Amino acid sequence: MIVGEQKPIAEIKEMVAPYKKLLVLGCGTCVKTCFAGGEDETAVLASAIRLVSRKEGRTIEVEELTVERQCENEFIQEAAEAVGRNDSVLSLACGAGVQAIARRFVTKPVLPGVNTTFIGVLEKQGLFTEECSGCGNCELALFGAVCPVTRCAKKLLNGPCGGSQAGKCEVNPDTDCAWQMIIERLKILGQLDNLRAYVPPKNWNTSTSGGPRKLVREDHII
C-alpha cells in the first residue's frame, strides 16, 4: 500500500488560512490503513482545524467527508456535492489522490494534508516499512525477494557495501542492511550462487527517470 503521514497541524493551519469554507476529504483505502487520512483521522483533523482557527479568532467552516478512494472517478463523484459547497478542499489522500481530486474540480484549490512517503507494508502494529520504489522493472527474483533498489541506502545491485556491520545499515543503525537480508534469504533458498553473478547497471528508463509513466490496458478500454 501507499504509506503516508498527516502533516503537522501548524503547517495545515497556514495552508488553509486563506479560506472560509473547507472540506476535509478523507480516503478510505491506503491512508486509512496507515492512520493518516481515513474516516477517524478526517474527523479528528476537522475538529483540530476548527479549534485552532477559533482560538486565533478566525472563522472557518469545516465540513468532513471520506470516500472509498480518491484515485478513482467513481468514488470521486461521491464528493462532488460537498466539494461544490466549499471554497477549498484539504485532501488526506496520497499525492495521487490529491491530484485526481484537483483534476476533477478544476476551479477549487485542493491542498495536501498528508505527506506521502512510500510503498510499504504494515510490518507490525504501528510500524510501516518501505519495500518498493515502483522502478517498473522488478528484479526481485535475483535478490531473494528483498529489494536492493529500495531497501539498500545506496541502491547497490552488487552489494553489500563496506559499511554493513552486524546486519545493520551503515546509514542508520536502526535499519537492517538489505544486503545482509538478501544473503540470508539466498542462503535459505540455496541460491547463494546468485551473489557471484555480476548485476549490470539498471535500466532506469522504466522508473521516473523516463518521465511520468502511463499504463495502457487496451483490453480494458471501453
Next chain:
Amino acid sequence: MKNASISRLEKLLTAGEFVVTAECGPPRGSNRERIIEKGKLLQDVVDALNVTDNQTAIVRMSSIAASIHLLNIGLEPVMQMVTRDRNRIALQSDIMGAYSLGIRNILCLTGDHQSFGSQPDAMNVFDIDSMNLARTVREMRETGQDMSGHELDEAPKMFVGAAANPFADPFEYRVIRLAKKIDAGADFIQTQCVYNLERFREWIKLAREEGLTDRVHILPGVTPLKSAGMANYMNNRVAGMDVPEAVIQRMAGVPKKDAANEGVKICLETIAELREMEGIHGIHIMAIKWEEIVAGIVEGAGLLPRPDLGVS
C-alpha cells in the same frame, strides 16, 4: 605525447615492486596551494597518491582538478570517483576528461552516503554502483567503446582500482565480493584500514585459496592512530571499521603526549606484518589530516627510496 603514457603505478606493480600509495583530501575551497603543499610532503615518498572525491560527502575541490595539480608537480594521482554524485553519463564524461588531462589511475567507489556529510539534504544519484563503474572503465579501455557501445575517439585507458573491506559483514561473503570486483575490472584493490591483523590474515588466505591474489594487486590500507580517542571513534563511529580492543588499550596505555608515537609504532608493526603475508603487493597509507607523518612511516618501514622508473 602525454596521452600515450601509461600508469606508473601499473608499471611498478607489474614489475613486482612493493608499492606505496597514500591518500590526500582536496581542500574545502579553490586554493590549489593547499593540495600542492600536501603533494610536496609526499614527493619521492609514495609511488602514487589517492585523491578523494568529496569524501564523507563533504563538499571539496573536485578530485579531477586536485589530481591535475598533483600531476603538475610530478606526482602520480589515483583519482577516486564515487557513484553517489554522478550518473553514468557524467561518470564516463569525467573519466574521458580526466584521461585527456593525463590522469591514469582511478579508484572506483560507491561513496559515503550523503546523510553523513555537510549537506545531508542533497539528492543522491547511485545510478550505478562501484562494481558497475569498475566494469565500465575496463570496458572503455578494452573495447574502446562507451557504455552505449559507441566507438570512442581515443578511449581512456585507466588502471582500475576498487576498494575492499575485509572487516565488514557478512565475512563469508567478503571474498566472493572481491572476486566479483576483480571479474568486473579491478586491477588493484585498496582495503579498509587494517588494525585487526587476525581477520585480515584470514581474508587474504581465503583470497589466496581462490587464486585471487594472482589476479589482482592487493594494497592493504593502514591509518596511524593519533590518540586513544581516535581509536575509539574509528571503532565505534566509522562504518565498517574494526579496531580491536587490544589496539585501543595500547593507545590508552601511554601518556597522551606519546600517543601519536605509539600510533606510528603500531602502524609500522602492522606494515611489517602485512609485508610478510603472501599475496600483498604494497601498502596504502591513509593518514587522515596527518599527511606530514607519511614520509616518516615510509622511511621507518624501510620502504625508501622509492623505485625510480625514469620519467614516465
